[in-house]
Amino acid sequence: MPPARFSGAAISIYTDIMTNFKKEVLKSGITLITEKKSYFNSAAIGLWVKTGSVYEPTELNGISHFIEHLFFKGTGKRTYKDINREIDLMGGVLNAFTGTELTCLYTRVLHENYDNALGLLIDLVFNSLFPEAEIEKEKGVILQEISGAQDDPSDYSMELFHKNFYGGSPYALPILGTEDTIKGFSRKKILDYYHARYNPGNIIISVAGNFDHGKVADSIEKHMKETAPGTGGACSAQCGFQTEKVFGDFFCEKDLEQTHFLIGLEGIRRSDADYFPVEVLNTILGGSVSSKLFQEVRENKGLAYSIYSNAVFHRFDGYFYIYAGVSPKKFNLSKELIFDIIDEIVHNRLTDDEIINAKKHIYDGFLLGMESTSQIMNRNAINEIYENKYISKEQVLKKIDRVDRQAVKKVAERLFSSKNNRNISVLGKVA
Secondary structure, three states: OOOEEEOOOOOEEEEEOOOOEEEEEOOOOOEEEEEEOOOOOEEEEEEEEOOOHHHOOHHHOOHHHHHHHHOOOOEOOOOHHHHHHHHHHOOOEEEEEEOOOOEEEEEEEEHHHHHHHHHHHHHHHHHEOOOHHHHHHHHHHHHHHHHHHHHOHHHHHHHHHHHHHHOOOHHHOOOOOOHHHHHOOOHHHHHHHHHHHOOHHHEEEEEEEOOOHHHHHHHHHHHHOOOOOOOOOOOOOOOOOOOOOOOEEEEEEOOOOOEEEEEEEEOOOOOOOOHHHHHHHHHHHOOOOOOHHHHHHHHHOOOEEEEEEEEEEOOOOEEEEEEEEEOHHHHHHHHHHHHHHHHHHHOOOOOHHHHHHHHHHHHHHHHHHOOOHHHHHHHHHHHHHHHOOOOOHHHHHHHHHHOOHHHHHHHHHHHHOOOOOOEEEEEEOOO
């Protein structure tokens, strides 16, 4: 049965009858997406704001993450103790994260508690007080968070990699910000940025689990009536971010027992048609314990304890990276072995069995994820934000099935063939 479209009290509604998925733009301006799974006893709710470090001016770097922290410091109705007590009484989970392009506050509760959970999330995002004393206190907390990340070589090497790889692009900015930017935040700067980006038209609420869509929509609108007046609709879509990458070798010498290094390679944006071939390629290269990198560099040669690859997909850009932590004396040998493995893949030295096994790894992992309301909620939100559409379980499985050896070879050549397009960022000592 084809999807049905309706129009009524809401601005617009989209329903996929076969999957119990609905998308509705509410009168408040918030976009609500839901997927009902009546066999669950829980509901996962995510309030997603389309903002992150890439949207920040350089002098405000880290302000999205700072605001995320301040959401938990109290509202007109709830102190920070009330917030913690309320989620505890629901037996639920309440947390948040800030990324390069997105911020999310999320909770998972028993389905009968959905109204209280929605009221809590909406209160945090729209009614937070941002008290001056808490702002000053949180500066110290986040400065400690930055120091902690710099004390962890794996975290710090990743931060240096992004800085080296993206050069002058906003993608190079650290999500946490810097000591200078954090110290420079005032309440006025925070409120100005908050009012510019955290408005209903820039927010998606994604819900998955056992509930009624209409009741969830009514709950959101009820709680939104208790919020302060908004400052506008959706933010204009920002395009044209500088995404040019910087290739070459970068060294940051530090007295460490291990040498931590990342190899950066070309990638694709989230909406690219080669998304699933790239996922298969990553699984074969270093995305699993049976991958080429893990088996050859760690198991066969014993050069590294930790080694893996990952494909990162942004709205406007993407990249591949490989991480390894090795003895300084084994850095050059490990680096050359990794490059040999990449070149072997480019030159079509992949077997049908490797493709089949990688696809099964992704296929079965995806199905396991569908056992979780949180995974379903996250997946639907990401698809809405990056592709502006719902992608069903059946569509995903078909796309995985369609990936063949030729498709993986093609995308490997596209991303890995140029030896000039490689960034190596090294933290530690090199013998």
